């Protein structure tokens with residue numbers, strides 16, 4: 001799945017997003033493009049749970 005995440009401004013933010021996804025989808029491969037806010041999650045992951053986890057870390061998931 002691909003998500004648009006707002007609010008990431010540095011590698012620390014990207015790592016926080018990565019960690020939050022890891023809590024709900026530990027086996028998923030995560031790719032984060034900091035500049036565009038694009039987050040790709042490959043593997044079996046519940047999209048709603050991933051979005052909730054990211055928002056729980058303080059970021060906004062668009063769409």
Ligand SMILES: [Cu+2]
Nearest residue numbers: 009010012013
């Ligand atoms: Cu940051």
